[in-house]
Amino acid sequence: RQHSLRELVGRPALTRDGVPVSLLANLELPEDVALAKANGAAGVGLYRTEFLYMNRDDLPDEDEHLVTYAAMIAGLDGLPLTIRTLDLGVDKRSDLITSLGASVSNPALGLRAIRLCLKEPELFLPQVRAILRASALGPVRLMLPLVTSVQELDTVLTLIAQIKRQLDREGLGYDPAMPVGAMIEVPAAALTARAIARRMDFLSIGTNDLIQYTLAIDRLDEAVNYLFDPTHPAILRLVRLVIEAGRDLQIPVSMCGEIAGDPRFTRLLLGLGLREFSMQPGAILDIKEILLQADTEELERRADQLFARLDEDEPGRLLDALNQI
Ligand code: PEP
Ligand code: MG
Numbered sequence: 001r002q003h004s005l006r007e008l009v010g011r012p013a014l015t016r017d018g019v020p021v022s023l024l025a026n027l028e029l030p031e032d033v034a035l036a037k038a039n040g041a042a043g044v045g046l047y048r049t050e051f052l053y054m055n056r057d058d059l060p061d062e063d064e065h066l067v068t069y070a071a072m073i074a075g076l077d078g079l080p081l082t083i084r085t086l087d088l089g090v091d092k093r094s095d096l097i098t099s100l101g102a103s104v105s106n107p108a109l110g111l112r113a114i115r116l117c118l119k120e121p122e123l124f125l126p127q128v129r130a131i132l133r134a135s136a137l138g139p140v141r142l143m144l145p146l147v148t149s150v151q152e153l154d155t156v157l158t159l160i161a162q163i164k165r166q167l168d169r170e171g172l173g174y175d176p177a178m179p180v181g182a183m184i185e186v187p188a189a190a191l192t193a194r195a196i197a198r199r200m201d202f203l204s205i206g207t208n209d210l211i212q213y214t215l216a217i218d219r220l221d222e223a224v225n226y227l228f229d230p231t232h233p234a235i236l237r238l239v240r241l242v243i244e245a246g247r248d249l250q251i252p253v254s255m256c257g258e259i260a261g262d263p264r265f266t267r268l269l270l271g272l273g274l275r276e277f278s279m280q281p282g283a284i285l286d287i288k289e290i291l292l293q294a295d296t297e298e299l300e301r302r303a304d305q306l307f308a309r310l311d312e313d314e315p316g317r318l319l320d321a322l323n324q325i
Helices: 002-006 030-038 049-054 062-076 095-099 113-119 121-134 151-171 185-192 192-197 207-215 222-227 233-248 263-271 281-293 296-308 315-324
Strands: 022-027 044-048 079-084 138-145 182-183 203-204 252-253 277-278
Touching: 002 281, 022 281, 030 044, 030 062, 030 233, 030 281, 030 315, 044 049, 044 062, 044 095, 044 277, 049 062, 062 079, 062 121, 079 121, 121 138, 138 151, 138 203, 151 182, 151 192, 182 185, 182 192, 185 192, 185 207, 185 233, 192 203, 192 233, 192 252, 203 233, 207 233, 233 252, 233 296, 263 281, 263 296, 263 315, 277 281, 296 315
Parallel strands: 022 044, 022 277, 044 079, 079 138, 138 182, 182 203, 203 252, 252 277
Antiparallel strands: none
Protein backbone atom coordinates (compact mmCIF):
# COMPACT_ATOMS: atom_id res chain seq x y z
CA ARG A 1 0.00 0.00 0.00
CA GLN A 2 2.84 2.35 0.90
CA HIS A 3 4.24 1.68 -2.54
CA SER A 4 1.04 2.54 -4.41
CA LEU A 5 0.53 5.67 -2.30
CA ARG A 6 3.98 6.93 -3.33
CA GLU A 7 2.88 6.68 -6.93
CA LEU A 8 0.29 9.36 -6.23
CA VAL A 9 2.91 12.05 -5.56
CA GLY A 10 2.98 13.35 -9.12
CA ARG A 11 -0.73 12.83 -9.85
CA PRO A 12 -2.76 16.05 -10.17
CA ALA A 13 -5.06 16.49 -7.16
CA LEU A 14 -8.37 16.25 -9.00
CA THR A 15 -11.56 14.63 -7.82
CA ARG A 16 -13.18 11.91 -9.95
CA ASP A 17 -15.44 14.60 -11.42
CA GLY A 18 -12.46 16.79 -12.27
CA VAL A 19 -12.56 19.37 -9.46
CA PRO A 20 -9.10 20.64 -8.47
CA VAL A 21 -8.30 20.43 -4.78
CA SER A 22 -5.29 22.03 -3.17
CA LEU A 23 -3.33 19.83 -0.77
CA LEU A 24 -0.96 21.92 1.32
CA ALA A 25 1.45 21.23 4.15
CA ASN A 26 1.45 22.37 7.79
CA LEU A 27 5.04 22.90 8.90
CA GLU A 28 6.65 23.65 12.22
CA LEU A 29 10.29 23.45 11.17
CA PRO A 30 11.76 25.19 8.13
CA GLU A 31 13.71 22.08 7.14
CA ASP A 32 10.44 20.19 6.71
CA VAL A 33 9.92 21.98 3.39
CA ALA A 34 11.70 18.96 1.88
CA LEU A 35 9.10 16.66 3.43
CA ALA A 36 6.28 18.78 2.03
CA LYS A 37 7.74 18.57 -1.45
CA ALA A 38 8.46 14.85 -1.20
CA ASN A 39 4.75 14.31 -0.53
CA GLY A 40 3.68 16.47 -3.45
CA ALA A 41 2.32 19.39 -1.43
CA ALA A 42 1.05 22.31 -3.51
CA GLY A 43 2.68 24.66 -1.03
CA VAL A 44 2.67 25.45 2.69
CA GLY A 45 -0.77 26.32 4.04
CA LEU A 46 0.42 26.89 7.60
CA TYR A 47 3.92 27.58 8.79
CA ARG A 48 3.82 27.81 12.58
CA THR A 49 6.55 30.30 13.44
CA GLU A 50 6.58 29.60 17.17
CA PHE A 51 9.76 27.54 17.02
CA LEU A 52 11.67 30.74 16.26
CA TYR A 53 10.84 31.89 19.78
CA MET A 54 11.35 28.64 21.70
CA ASN A 55 14.17 27.74 24.06
CA ARG A 56 15.82 31.12 24.23
CA ASP A 57 15.51 34.25 26.28
CA ASP A 58 15.81 36.91 23.63
CA LEU A 59 13.53 37.72 20.71
CA PRO A 60 14.40 36.85 17.11
CA ASP A 61 15.12 40.01 15.15
CA GLU A 62 13.93 40.92 11.68
CA ASP A 63 16.99 39.45 9.99
CA GLU A 64 16.62 36.11 11.73
CA HIS A 65 13.00 35.91 10.59
CA LEU A 66 13.96 36.89 7.07
CA VAL A 67 16.81 34.38 6.77
CA THR A 68 14.46 31.60 7.91
CA TYR A 69 11.67 32.55 5.50
CA ALA A 70 14.11 33.07 2.62
CA ALA A 71 15.48 29.53 3.03
CA MET A 72 11.96 28.10 2.97
CA ILE A 73 11.01 30.14 -0.09
CA ALA A 74 14.10 28.92 -1.91
CA GLY A 75 13.24 25.32 -1.00
CA LEU A 76 9.65 25.72 -2.15
CA ASP A 77 10.81 26.85 -5.56
CA GLY A 78 7.75 28.86 -6.55
CA LEU A 79 5.15 27.13 -4.35
CA PRO A 80 3.33 29.44 -1.91
CA LEU A 81 4.40 29.81 1.73
CA THR A 82 1.74 30.83 4.25
CA ILE A 83 3.46 32.29 7.29
CA ARG A 84 1.34 32.49 10.42
CA THR A 85 2.35 35.29 12.71
CA LEU A 86 3.36 34.38 16.23
CA ASP A 87 0.78 32.28 18.07
CA LEU A 88 2.35 32.00 21.48
CA GLY A 89 -0.09 31.17 24.21
CA VAL A 90 -1.16 28.52 26.61
CA ASP A 91 -0.28 25.48 24.54
CA LYS A 92 2.79 27.03 22.97
CA ARG A 93 4.22 28.42 26.11
CA SER A 94 7.49 30.20 26.32
CA ASP A 95 9.22 32.09 29.07
CA LEU A 96 8.94 35.10 26.83
CA ILE A 97 5.21 35.45 27.17
CA THR A 98 5.39 35.01 30.91
CA SER A 99 7.83 37.88 31.04
CA LEU A 100 5.37 39.90 28.97
CA GLY A 101 2.69 39.31 31.55
CA ALA A 102 0.60 36.88 29.53
CA SER A 103 0.27 34.25 32.21
CA VAL A 104 -3.09 34.55 33.86
CA SER A 105 -5.73 32.28 35.32
CA ASN A 106 -7.24 31.26 32.00
CA PRO A 107 -4.58 31.61 29.32
CA ALA A 108 -6.66 30.05 26.52
CA LEU A 109 -8.95 33.03 26.86
CA GLY A 110 -6.17 35.47 27.61
CA LEU A 111 -3.42 37.41 25.96
CA ARG A 112 -2.25 35.11 23.19
CA ALA A 113 -1.62 35.06 19.44
CA ILE A 114 -2.77 38.21 17.63
CA ARG A 115 -3.86 39.78 20.91
CA LEU A 116 -0.38 39.49 22.37
CA CYS A 117 1.19 40.72 19.13
CA LEU A 118 -0.98 43.81 18.94
CA LYS A 119 -0.19 44.64 22.52
CA GLU A 120 3.56 44.10 22.16
CA PRO A 121 4.86 45.78 18.98
CA GLU A 122 8.41 44.55 19.63
CA LEU A 123 7.08 41.03 19.08
CA PHE A 124 5.01 41.82 16.04
CA LEU A 125 6.73 44.51 13.98
CA PRO A 126 10.00 42.70 13.22
CA GLN A 127 8.05 39.64 12.11
CA VAL A 128 5.64 41.54 9.86
CA ARG A 129 8.49 43.52 8.32
CA ALA A 130 10.37 40.27 7.64
CA ILE A 131 7.30 38.60 6.12
CA LEU A 132 6.78 41.58 3.82
CA ARG A 133 10.43 41.58 2.81
CA ALA A 134 10.26 37.82 2.21
CA SER A 135 7.35 38.43 -0.17
CA ALA A 136 9.85 39.99 -2.58
CA LEU A 137 11.54 36.58 -2.86
CA GLY A 138 8.59 34.35 -3.77
CA PRO A 139 4.87 33.80 -3.18
CA VAL A 140 4.24 34.55 0.51
CA ARG A 141 0.96 34.90 2.40
CA LEU A 142 0.65 36.38 5.87
CA MET A 143 -1.85 34.68 8.18
CA LEU A 144 -3.20 35.98 11.50
CA PRO A 145 -4.06 33.58 14.33
CA LEU A 146 -6.98 33.74 16.76
CA VAL A 147 -8.76 36.66 15.16
CA THR A 148 -11.91 37.61 17.05
CA SER A 149 -13.03 40.96 15.68
CA VAL A 150 -12.70 43.08 12.57
CA GLN A 151 -11.11 45.84 14.67
CA GLU A 152 -8.07 43.60 15.08
CA LEU A 153 -7.89 43.21 11.31
CA ASP A 154 -8.21 46.92 10.69
CA THR A 155 -5.37 47.57 13.13
CA VAL A 156 -3.17 45.00 11.40
CA LEU A 157 -3.99 46.32 7.92
CA THR A 158 -3.10 49.86 8.99
CA LEU A 159 0.14 48.57 10.44
CA ILE A 160 0.99 46.72 7.23
CA ALA A 161 0.33 49.87 5.19
CA GLN A 162 2.67 51.81 7.49
CA ILE A 163 5.39 49.19 7.20
CA LYS A 164 5.11 49.25 3.41
CA ARG A 165 5.73 53.00 3.41
CA GLN A 166 8.69 52.45 5.75
CA LEU A 167 10.15 49.82 3.42
CA ASP A 168 9.65 52.17 0.45
CA ARG A 169 11.62 54.88 2.25
CA GLU A 170 14.36 52.37 3.07
CA GLY A 171 14.47 51.12 -0.51
CA LEU A 172 13.62 47.54 0.56
CA GLY A 173 11.53 45.33 -1.71
CA TYR A 174 8.22 43.58 -1.01
CA ASP A 175 5.20 42.35 -2.92
CA PRO A 176 2.60 45.14 -2.73
CA ALA A 177 -0.14 42.54 -3.30
CA MET A 178 1.03 40.07 -0.64
CA PRO A 179 -2.17 38.29 0.49
CA VAL A 180 -3.18 38.75 4.13
CA GLY A 181 -5.54 36.22 5.66
CA ALA A 182 -7.20 35.32 8.94
CA MET A 183 -7.44 32.04 10.75
CA ILE A 184 -11.00 31.29 11.70
CA GLU A 185 -10.66 29.45 14.99
CA VAL A 186 -12.89 31.36 17.37
CA PRO A 187 -16.68 30.88 17.10
CA ALA A 188 -17.17 34.65 16.97
CA ALA A 189 -14.95 34.81 13.90
CA ALA A 190 -16.83 31.99 12.18
CA LEU A 191 -20.15 33.69 12.88
CA THR A 192 -18.85 36.96 11.41
CA ALA A 193 -16.87 35.33 8.61
CA ARG A 194 -18.40 37.61 5.99
CA ALA A 195 -17.19 40.79 7.65
CA ILE A 196 -13.76 39.20 8.02
CA ALA A 197 -13.75 37.94 4.43
CA ARG A 198 -14.50 41.45 3.21
CA ARG A 199 -11.20 42.64 4.68
CA MET A 200 -9.02 39.63 3.99
CA ASP A 201 -7.54 37.93 0.93
CA PHE A 202 -8.11 34.41 2.29
CA LEU A 203 -9.42 32.51 5.31
CA SER A 204 -8.14 29.36 6.96
CA ILE A 205 -10.24 27.35 9.38
CA GLY A 206 -8.31 26.22 12.45
CA THR A 207 -10.49 23.41 13.71
CA ASN A 208 -8.24 22.53 16.65
CA ASP A 209 -9.05 25.78 18.39
CA LEU A 210 -12.49 26.19 16.82
CA ILE A 211 -13.59 22.91 18.39
CA GLN A 212 -11.96 23.79 21.70
CA TYR A 213 -13.73 27.14 21.94
CA THR A 214 -17.07 26.05 20.52
CA LEU A 215 -17.47 22.90 22.60
CA ALA A 216 -15.78 24.42 25.66
CA ILE A 217 -13.24 21.62 25.93
CA ASP A 218 -9.60 22.28 26.67
CA ARG A 219 -7.72 20.68 23.77
CA LEU A 220 -4.88 19.73 26.14
CA ASP A 221 -7.05 18.17 28.86
CA GLU A 222 -7.23 14.42 28.35
CA ALA A 223 -10.13 14.10 30.74
CA VAL A 224 -12.41 15.78 28.19
CA ASN A 225 -10.79 14.34 25.07
CA TYR A 226 -13.80 12.13 24.49
CA LEU A 227 -15.93 15.22 23.88
CA PHE A 228 -13.70 16.46 21.07
CA ASP A 229 -16.11 15.89 18.19
CA PRO A 230 -15.42 17.52 14.82
CA THR A 231 -18.85 16.36 13.61
CA HIS A 232 -20.78 18.07 16.38
CA PRO A 233 -23.62 19.92 14.58
CA ALA A 234 -22.36 23.23 15.98
CA ILE A 235 -18.96 22.68 14.37
CA LEU A 236 -20.46 21.61 11.04
CA ARG A 237 -22.61 24.74 10.97
CA LEU A 238 -19.66 27.02 11.72
CA VAL A 239 -17.44 25.37 9.12
CA ARG A 240 -20.18 25.68 6.54
CA LEU A 241 -20.72 29.37 7.34
CA VAL A 242 -17.05 30.08 6.76
CA ILE A 243 -16.90 28.18 3.47
CA GLU A 244 -20.02 29.99 2.25
CA ALA A 245 -18.62 33.39 3.26
CA GLY A 246 -15.50 32.68 1.23
CA ARG A 247 -17.55 31.58 -1.76
CA ASP A 248 -19.83 34.62 -1.65
CA LEU A 249 -16.96 37.07 -1.28
CA GLN A 250 -14.79 35.14 -3.71
CA ILE A 251 -11.79 34.53 -1.53
CA PRO A 252 -10.16 31.15 -0.94
CA VAL A 253 -10.96 29.23 2.23
CA SER A 254 -8.64 26.53 3.45
CA MET A 255 -8.62 24.38 6.54
CA CYS A 256 -5.45 23.78 8.52
CA GLY A 257 -6.76 22.09 11.68
CA GLU A 258 -5.98 18.41 12.25
CA ILE A 259 -9.22 17.18 10.69
CA ALA A 260 -8.07 18.47 7.29
CA GLY A 261 -5.55 15.63 7.33
CA ASP A 262 -7.87 13.00 8.80
CA PRO A 263 -9.25 10.64 6.12
CA ARG A 264 -12.44 10.13 8.16
CA PHE A 265 -13.52 13.68 7.39
CA THR A 266 -12.31 14.23 3.82
CA ARG A 267 -15.59 13.35 2.09
CA LEU A 268 -17.60 15.40 4.52
CA LEU A 269 -15.37 18.44 4.02
CA LEU A 270 -15.50 18.07 0.24
CA GLY A 271 -19.27 17.86 0.58
CA LEU A 272 -19.27 21.09 2.54
CA GLY A 273 -17.42 22.71 -0.35
CA LEU A 274 -13.88 22.78 1.03
CA ARG A 275 -11.28 22.80 -1.75
CA GLU A 276 -8.05 23.58 0.14
CA PHE A 277 -6.72 21.23 2.78
CA SER A 278 -3.56 21.90 4.80
CA MET A 279 -2.10 19.10 6.90
CA GLN A 280 1.02 17.43 8.23
CA PRO A 281 3.01 16.34 5.17
CA GLY A 282 2.70 12.65 6.04
CA ALA A 283 -1.09 12.76 5.56
CA ILE A 284 -1.15 14.32 2.10
CA LEU A 285 -1.10 11.11 0.06
CA ASP A 286 -3.77 9.45 2.20
CA ILE A 287 -6.07 12.40 1.61
CA LYS A 288 -5.18 12.48 -2.07
CA GLU A 289 -6.11 8.83 -2.46
CA ILE A 290 -9.58 9.64 -1.15
CA LEU A 291 -10.18 12.74 -3.19
CA LEU A 292 -9.12 11.05 -6.44
CA GLN A 293 -12.12 8.74 -5.91
CA ALA A 294 -14.50 11.44 -4.73
CA ASP A 295 -17.45 12.83 -6.65
CA THR A 296 -18.02 16.35 -5.34
CA GLU A 297 -21.53 16.67 -6.79
CA GLU A 298 -22.66 13.54 -5.02
CA LEU A 299 -20.90 14.52 -1.78
CA GLU A 300 -22.44 17.99 -1.84
CA ARG A 301 -25.88 16.48 -2.33
CA ARG A 302 -25.30 14.19 0.65
CA ALA A 303 -23.96 17.04 2.76
CA ASP A 304 -27.11 19.04 2.00
CA GLN A 305 -29.21 16.10 3.17
CA LEU A 306 -27.10 15.91 6.30
CA PHE A 307 -27.69 19.57 7.02
CA ALA A 308 -31.42 19.27 6.52
CA ARG A 309 -31.40 16.75 9.38
CA LEU A 310 -28.79 18.27 11.60
CA ASP A 311 -31.24 18.76 14.45
CA GLU A 312 -32.64 15.27 14.20
CA ASP A 313 -31.27 11.91 15.22
CA GLU A 314 -30.04 10.91 11.82
CA PRO A 315 -26.87 12.91 11.13
CA GLY A 316 -24.64 10.11 12.39
CA ARG A 317 -26.12 7.66 9.93
CA LEU A 318 -25.92 10.13 7.08
CA LEU A 319 -22.33 10.79 7.92
CA ASP A 320 -21.58 7.07 7.68
CA ALA A 321 -23.40 6.96 4.37
CA LEU A 322 -21.28 9.85 3.14
CA ASN A 323 -18.14 7.90 3.93
CA GLN A 324 -19.34 4.88 2.01
CA ILE A 325 -19.58 6.61 -1.35
C1 PEP B 1 -5.90 25.17 14.77
O1 PEP B 1 -6.18 25.76 15.81
O2 PEP B 1 -6.68 24.40 14.19
C2 PEP B 1 -4.58 25.37 14.13
C3 PEP B 1 -4.32 24.88 12.93
O3 PEP B 1 -3.63 26.05 14.81
P1 PEP B 1 -2.82 25.46 16.06
O4 PEP B 1 -3.08 23.98 16.09
O5 PEP B 1 -1.40 25.81 15.80
O6 PEP B 1 -3.43 26.20 17.21
MG1 MG C 1 -5.03 27.43 16.54
